[in-house]
Amino acid sequence: MIPSVSIVGKSNVGKTTVVINVLVELKKRGYRVATIKHHNHMSHFDQEGKDTYEHYQAGADRVIISSPKAYGVFTKVDNELELSELIALNEDLDLVIVEGYKNTKNNKIEIVRSARSNEMICSEEEICALITDTDIKIKKPTFHLNDYVGIVGFIENNILKRGL
8 A cells, every 4th residue: 555644633733834845845855745635524626617517516427627737536426435545546656645634543643833732632652753843742753843854754764665
C-alpha cells in the first residue's frame, strides 16, 4: 500500500497551512504526492452553473472534466469510502497526505497551536509525531509549527523509507 500520513488537529489549528507547506517541500525533493481532505458536509464539489455541475445534477454517475494540463473525476457513491480505499486510488504516487480523518488508524501527525488550544485531540499512542508551539512533553518527535524541513525529513525517514 502507498505510504500515507494524516495531519490532524482541532478546527482552525493550521492543518491546511501545514499540509501546503509540507507538500511544497516534498515537491522540491522530487516526490509525487496526492492529498485527501475530509469534508463532513454533504455537498457537491463543482460550481453551480458549470456544465459539469449540470451533468452531475442530471444524474451522471461519474463526471470527468479534462483540460490539457489536468483532469478531475466526480463519482457518486452509495456510502462514504474508507480512507484506505481513497489512499489506494493513488498507487502510482509516492505519498498521500491526508488532512483530517483523526479517527482512523492511519499514521497521524497532530498539530497543537496555543492560539487555539494547549491540548491534544489524540493520545500519544495514536500519533507518530507532534507539531506545536507549546511545551507539551511527549516521547514522540516534536516539531515547531514552521519547521517544514524537519517535518518532511521525519516523513521521509519514517513513513516513506521505513513504511510506518
